[in-house]
Amino acid sequence: MCGIVGFNYQDSTKLESMLQSIQHRGPDDSGTYEDSDISLGHARLSILDLSSHGHQPMSYEHLEMVFNGEVYNFMEIRRELEADGYSFVSNSDSEVVLKSFHKWGIKAVDRFIGMFAFAIYDKDQRVLYLFRDRVGVKPLYYYFDGDELIFASEIRAIKAIKSDLDIDREALKEYMQYEYISSGKAIYKGCKRVTPGSYLTYKVDTKELKEESYWSIIPFLEMPKFDKSEEELVDELEALLIDSFKYRMVSDVPVGVFLSGGVDSSLVAAILQKHYGNIHTFTIGFKEAGYDEAPYAKAIAEHIGTTHTEKYISADEAADILKKFVDINDEPFGDASGIPTTLVCQVAKDNGMKVVLSADGGDEIFCGYKRYWFTYDKGEKLFKIPLFLRETLAKTLNIIGPKPFKPFFKLKDFENKFYQALSVMRAKDWRELYEVMIRSTKDFEIIKLMDGGPIVLNEPTFKVGENIHPIQGMMTWDYHRYMVDDILVKVDRATMYNSIEGREPLLDHRIAEFMARVPFELKYKDGTSKYLLRKVLYRYVPKELIERPKMGFAIPMFEWFSQDLKALLLKYLSKEKIEQSGVFHYEAIADDMRRLESGEHVNIDKLWLILVYQMWYDKYMGTSKNIRHP
Numbered sequence: 001m002c003g004i005v006g007f008n009y010q011d012s013t014k015l016e017s018m019l020q021s022i023q024h025r026g027p028d029d030s031g032t033y034e035d036s037d038i039s040l041g042h043a044r045l046s047i048l049d050l051s052s053h054g055h056q057p058m059s060y061e062h063l064e065m066v067f068n069g070e071v072y073n074f075m076e077i078r079r080e081l082e083a084d085g086y087s088f089v090s091n092s093d094s095e096v097v098l099k100s101f102h103k104w105g106i107k108a109v110d111r112f113i114g115m116f117a118f119a120i121y122d123k124d125q126r127v128l129y130l131f132r133d134r135v136g137v138k139p140l141y142y143y144f145d146g147d148e149l150i151f152a153s154e155i156r157a158i159k160a161i162k163s164d165l166d167i168d169r170e171a172l173k174e175y176m177q178y179e180y181i182s183s184g185k186a187i188y189k190g191c192k193r194v195t196p197g198s199y200l201t202y203k204v205d206t207k208e209l210k211e212e213s214y215w216s217i218i219p220f221l222e223m224p225k226f227d228k229s230e231e232e233l234v235d236e237l238e239a240l241l242i243d244s245f246k247y248r249m250v251s252d253v254p255v256g257v258f259l260s261g262g263v264d265s266s267l268v269a270a271i272l273q274k275h276y277g278n279i280h281t282f283t284i285g286f287k288e289a290g291y292d293e294a295p296y297a298k299a300i301a302e303h304i305g306t307t308h309t310e311k312y313i314s315a316d317e318a319a320d321i322l323k324k325f326v327d328i329n330d331e332p333f334g335d336a337s338g339i340p341t342t343l344v345c346q347v348a349k350d351n352g353m354k355v356v357l358s359a360d361g362g363d364e365i366f367c368g369y370k371r372y373w374f375t376y377d378k379g380e381k382l383f384k385i386p387l388f389l390r391e392t393l394a395k396t397l398n399i400i401g402p403k404p405f406k407p408f409f410k411l412k413d414f415e416n417k418f419y420q421a422l423s424v425m426r427a428k429d430w431r432e433l434y435e436v437m438i439r440s441t442k443d444f445e446i447i448k449l450m451d452g453g454p455i456v457l458n459e460p461t462f463k464v465g466e467n468i469h470p471i472q473g474m475m476t477w478d479y480h481r482y483m484v485d486d487i488l489v490k491v492d493r494a495t496m497y498n499s500i501e502g503r504e505p506l507l508d509h510r511i512a513e514f515m516a517r518v519p520f521e522l523k524y525k526d527g528t529s530k531y532l533l534r535k536v537l538y539r540y541v542p543k544e545l546i547e548r549p550k551m552g553f554a555i556p557m558f559e560w561f562s563q564d565l566k567a568l569l570l571k572y573l574s575k576e577k578i579e580q581s582g583v584f585h586y587e588a589i590a591d592d593m594r595r596l597e598s599g600e601h602v603n604i605d606k607l608w609l610i611l612v613y614q615m616w617y618d619k620y621m622g623t624s625k626n627i628r629h630p
Contacts, residue, residue: 136196
């Protein structure tokens with residue numbers, strides 16, 4: 001994988017600063033293109049065509065390009081271009097992307113199967129194009145103030161030359177509520193992410209910037225559902241999975257697979273081992289009961305015959321990643337599973353892998369999260385009660401408060417559950433209920449902690465899914481937010497931190513399009529999640545090896561890090577540090593810290609999110625700016 005940067009003027013020093021800030025994304029090579037109007041930079045991790053012919057920026061006639069990602073079907077496209085008279089000097093997909101754009105313009109992207117973020121500058125038309133792949137596997141940030149345009153694979157590269165950026169408080173609230181920042185926002189004002197399935201057009205002469213969509217899952221959800229038998233759909237899905245997975249094995253370097261022993265990763269490993277062979281699988285283990293999935297992964301690996309590597313991780317190794325968490329993530333990012341993801345990437349790299357496949361996307365596409373049917377069950381009961389009655393009851397209970405009811409409920413966290421229940425009671429529809437249910441920091445906590453109260457995301461695509469089934473609405477919400485800006489960010493940063501490439505075979509857009517037209521009843525059937533996907537898996541792996549509670553690459557974080565976390569909390573959540581960052585009310589934090597010290601219940605997830613933000617602020621903002629006075 002690689003990193004790309006650029007801006008709409010010429011400055012060699014700034015260009016070099018941006019490249020240095022993302023050198024971990026491409027340690028093998030770097031290059032620049034500059035003229036008076038556009039500067040482009042590229043940091044290369046060599047995967048295809050390891051020779052100098054793959055050097056970037058890459059030029060062809062009036063076009064200049066920097067490319068991050070992989071187009072897996074590049075050989076088919078290349079043959080089509082050769083038949084039309086194009087010749088090639090490299091064996092890279094980058095050259096195919098560049099010459100595809102030369103022939104077909106922006107429509108070239110419709111032919112690509114892969115993950116990518118790239119910039120192409122047309123010197124004749126004086127137009128810069130910025131593309132991001134359909135699902136959003138590869139990141140692409142940009143800053144634009146009407147005059148200055150800066151773009152980069154990671155936001156740290158923009159900050160490297162734009163030191164006076166202010167914090168976006170709405171983005172910060174979103175982080176506090178959901179553990180990540182999504183919906184096109186970024187932690188800095190003026191910065192955004194290119195929407196997945198979209199491209200930006202920047203006209204040099206008029207300084208006009210426009211975003212347009214070239215792909216969306218929504219039209220496929222709105223199409224009629226397949227009128228086929230269950231077995232026909234299982235056969236078609238299996239064929240599509242085989243094709244998608246084999247594409248992801250295109251590489252001139254070793255390829256590995258992350259294996260947790262769950263449905264998704266077992267399917268990826270099993271299909272590749274049978275239809276491609278010589279697969280290397282990797283997992284990490286923990287000695288703590290309830291967290292260790294290594295034995296399950298080993299059993300799967302032995303059954304399908306992969307070359308398997310497992311490593312049991314110590315608390316000290318994990319603590320080292322904890323302390324580097326904000327080095328790995330250059331925006332506030334609260335998904336603690338980024339720690340074990342980084343660790344398993346290290347294991348793969350130490351064993352000679354330069355490309356690893358993960359099984360992300362299965363839950364959102366095939367219906368896998370337990371919270372889907374849990375929320376649906378609650379909503380089915382809740383929405384039988386008229387809204388005005390629920391709102392009246394919630395208002396009355398809020399005035400009374402939790403104290404009179406506490407003796408009747410033997411719960412350590414009764415106060416939190418009381419106020420959470422009030423938020424649930426006020427939910428007007430399925431989308432609002434889902435957002436309330438999945439927030440890490442609840443509405444009443446945000447009100448105490450920050451000025452202005454919580455934000456409402458109002459994800460517009462939820463309704464499209466809900467028209468099929470409320471759970472499909474939840475899946476669609478996650479597909480556009482949680483998957484893109486939590487799961488994929490986590491994997492991108494963890495792999496890039498270790499200078500290896502991550503690929504997500506389940507996120508082939510053809511699989512998403514196919515599953516969008518599968519009747520919902522074959523996604524969650526008779527209490528079975530990922531119903532259709534499991535039908536494929538059981539053709540490769542015995543059911544008894546799979547049927548168990550899902551854990552994923554989870555770690556005993558707060559058990560392990562109790563001392564390390566305590567020291568970090570005391571350091572970064574001090575009155576001085578909180579007032580220095582200027583966003584949280586110290587009194588609310590001090591109250592939680594007192595509860596934690598006395599052994600009372602406290603929302604440790606909330607304290608973790610505050611800690612990560614404070615560590616991030618200390619590293620990237622320091623004392624130079626108080627965000628109350630942008």
